[in-house]
Amino acid sequence: MSSAGPAARPIERPIEPLLKAQAFGLGFDLVGLTALGPADTYKHFSDWLVAGHAGEMQYLERGAELRADSRHPVPGMQSAVVVALNYDGTQPDGTIARYARGDDYHRVMWDKLDELGAWLTAHTGATTRAFVDTGPVLERDLARRAGLGWFGKNTLLIHPQLGSFFFIGALFCDLELTPDAPFTADHCGTCTRCLDHCPTQAFTAPHVLDATRCISYLTIELKGAIPEPLRPALDDHLYGCDICQEVCPWNHKFSRPLTDMALRPADDRVRPDPAELLALDAPAWRARFGKSAITRTKRRGLARNAAVVLGNRGDPSALGVLEQAAAHDPEPLVREHAAWAVEQIRTRHRPT
Numbered sequence: 075m076s077s078a079g080p081a082a083r084p085i086e087r088p089i090e091p092l093l094k095a096q097a098f099g100l101g102f103d104l105v106g107l108t109a110l111g112p113a114d115t116y117k118h119f120s121d122w123l124v125a126g127h128a129g130e131m132q133y134l135e136r137g138a139e140l141r142a143d144s145r146h147p148v149p150g151m152q153s154a155v156v157v158a159l160n161y162d163g164t165q166p167d168g169t170i171a172r173y174a175r176g177d178d179y180h181r182v183m184w185d186k187l188d189e190l191g192a193w194l195t196a197h198t199g200a201t202t203r204a205f206v207d208t209g210p211v212l213e214r215d216l217a218r219r220a221g222l223g224w225f226g227k228n229t230l231l232i233h234p235q236l237g238s239f240f241f242i243g244a245l246f247c248d249l250e251l252t253p254d255a256p257f258t259a260d261h262c263g264t265c266t267r268c269l270d271h272c273p274t275q276a277f278t279a280p281h282v283l284d285a286t287r288c289i290s291y292l293t294i295e296l297k298g299a300i301p302e303p304l305r306p307a308l309d310d311h312l313y314g315c316d317i318c319q320e321v322c323p324w325n326h327k328f329s330r331p332l333t334d335m336a337l338r339p340a341d342d343r344v345r346p347d348p349a350e351l352l353a354l355d356a357p358a359w360r361a362r363f364g365k366s367a368i369t370r371t372k373r374r375g376l377a378r379n380a381a382v383v384l385g386n387r388g389d390p391s392a393l394g395v396l397e398q399a400a401a402h403d404p405e406p407l408v409r410e411h412a413a414w415a416v417e418q419i420r421t422r423h424r425p426t
């Protein structure tokens with residue numbers, strides 16, 4: 075996503091307050107500016123990769139060197155407008171993580187950043203490039219540099235008036251913008267709630283997440299079989315996990331209701347029936363989830379997760395749909411997890 079304008083229209087300087095006003099006007103909840111340069115947290119990131127904590131997320135390894143310095147991904151870029159968009163931590167608890175219940179946030183963020191880029195180009199002639207999770211950029215690192223918050227012990231960025239239930243995006247540009255002060259405080263203090271409540275003990279230390287144990291990774295990023303010892307810990311989670319955000323006092327105090335209605339949770343994406351999900355064929359699955367970020371797992375991934383949830387619930391009324399999937403699902407991955415779930419339920423209800 076990039077824009078470059080043919081004719082610069084002069085604008086009264088300084089541009090920074092106008093640019094921020096434009097970003098807030100587009101609906102972003104936080105806006106900060108930073109100069110591009112070496113990433114403060116690159117060493118932490120590369121140590122994390124070397125430790126194997128990224129699991130199958132090889133795309134992180136492929137672009138690792140580019141992430142070392144935010145000037146590398148797009149030559150000529152000098153500054154970033156870093157933005158955050160609230161996705162509402164006040165939503166009720168559910169089996170799908172809050173961020174994934176509305177329309178795909180990438181599209182929502184890109185549309186806004188493209189509009190911001192077009193505005194900047196029209197008024198200054200700048201070339202811009204938008205990033206939302208997809209490029210070789212440590213966006214959280216940039217966000218802290220731009221003053222948007224500190225890294226919680228749960229590894230997420232926390233803002234003192236918004237908590238952590240927000241998306242981060244960045245608009246790179248080839249202008250030398252006056253940067254905001256980086257966020258240097260750490261307001262976690264002695265709190266360890268996120269570490270203590272993680273159901274899979276995925277934190278090896280404060281600020282260090284072993285993604286291979288994290289429910290978000292296991293239900294979304296992992297393409298193959300979920301390791302059997304970890305399946306019970308998934309409990310009722312069909313897609314992602316919000317626990318280490320839900321328990322954070324900064325979210326209790328500062329989560330805000332949605333302002334962007336494109337992110338409004340669809341009724342059938344809060345606590346869907348796993349038996350129904352397991353039985354969906356590919357066209358029905360696309361019709362139901364095609365506009366959401368849930369497409370990341372494809373049908374097979376969500377059906378795999380649904381089978382595990384049914385096995386964890388242990389309700390014999392699910393045996394019919396599970397046995398059908400174990401015998402006839404087109405995906406071997408789903409057949410194996412359905413067979414596992416059948417065994418869980420049978421074992422639980424076997425007469426002693």
Ligand code: SF4
Pocket residue numbers: 271272273274275276277283287288289290315316317318319
């Ligand atoms: S998302 Fe869930 S499983 Fe992952 S670290 Fe947080 S609490 Fe643990």
Ligand code: SF4
Pocket residue numbers: 226227228229232261262263265266267268269318321322323324
């Ligand atoms: S739960 Fe506590 S330790 Fe964890 S991120 Fe929030 S404030 Fe920090």
